[in-house]
Amino acid sequence: MKQKPSLLIIGNSNVGKSSITRLLMPNPRKFKGKIGKTPGSTLLIKPITQDKLPYKIVDLPGFGYISQSSRRRGEHNKKQIVVHIEKHYEDYFLGLIVINILRIEDEIQKFFIQNRRTIPLSFELIQFLSEFEIPLLIIFNKIDKFSNLDKKKIINLFIESAKEHGLKLVHLIDRKIEKKSEIPYLEFSALKKTNLTKLKQIIQEYLP
Ligand SMILES: Nc1nc2c(ncn2[C@@H]2O[C@H](COP(=O)(O)OP(=O)(O)OP(=O)(O)O)[C@@H](O)[C@H]2O)c(=O)[nH]1
Numbered sequence: 001m002k003q004k005p006s007l008l009i010i011g012n013s014n015v016g017k018s019s020i021t022r023l024l025m026p027n028p029r030k031f032k033g034k035i036g037k038t039p040g041s042t043l044l045i046k047p048i049t050q051d052k053l054p055y056k057i058v059d060l061p062g063f064g065y066i067s068q069s070s071r072r073r074g075e076h077n078k079k080q081i082v083v084h085i086e087k088h089y090e091d092y093f094l095g096l097i098v099i100n101i102l103r104i105e106d107e108i109q110k111f112f113i114q115n116r117r118t119i120p121l122s123f124e125l126i127q128f129l130s131e132f133e134i135p136l137l138i139i140f141n142k143i144d145k146f147s148n149l150d151k152k153k154i155i156n157l158f159i160e161s162a163k164e165h166g167l168k169l170v171h172l173i174d175r176k177i178e179k180k181s182e183i184p185y186l187e188f189s190a191l192k193k194t195n196l197t198k199l200k201q202i203i204q205e206y207l208p
């Protein structure tokens with residue numbers, strides 16, 4: 001039997017990865033939440049799929065994931081993510097990098113504005129993934145938490161700071177981005193299902 005291609009959903013804890021996964025499932029009731037990591041030191045990478053879904057979903061913690069109890073474990077997980085991607089990048093037809101819009105200002109303040117020698121983990125993750133040839137889509141999730149004006153301001157802050165790290169983010173309008181140097185982004189709300197149709201459409205377009 002032919003193997004299904006994989007969709008990567010990556011992002012820190014609590015950004016909405018499982019919520020997005022559920023929205024993509026033909027049969028969400030059969031999807032049991034917490035998948036992808038265990039409290040143990042080993043990262044469990046368990047692809048999720050359903051009969052009617054033409055791809056598998058792999059949900060991974062982002063670089064910023066640090067368990068409450070152990071900083072070292074955070075580093076350990078990061079290493080495991082790196083090893084996993086290095087080994088499996090060819091299985092992925094698309095990678096969704098999920099970013100919680102509520103966390104952006106803080107991250108950019110601390111690791112960019114106040115200290116130019118550090119790099120925000122989100123940028124590090126985007127840079128790392130762009131080195132492999134996985135097409136990427138950045139999802140700014142939880143936009144329902146902000147007014148339109150604040151949302152624009154925060155996304156702009158992210159984009160402008162990313163530019164200084166050599167990352168070119170472009171707003172995804174309708175079609176697939178062809179230029180390899182540009183990374184498209186989509187504003188999203190898993191709660192309100194904002195842009196869900198668009199997301200599904202993009203996934204279809206990238207499916208091999
Ligand atoms: N307001 C709002 N809340 C959201 C949205 N998406 C997810 N949440 C909430 O955010 C919390 C975390 O969502 P999850 O989908 O479990 O996040 P996750 O990335 O899978 O988290 P981990 O499995 O811990 O890595 C839940 O309480 C969700 O209900 C959104 O678009 N808007």
Ligand SMILES: [Mg+2]
Nearest residue numbers: 017018034035
């Ligand atoms: Mg989850």
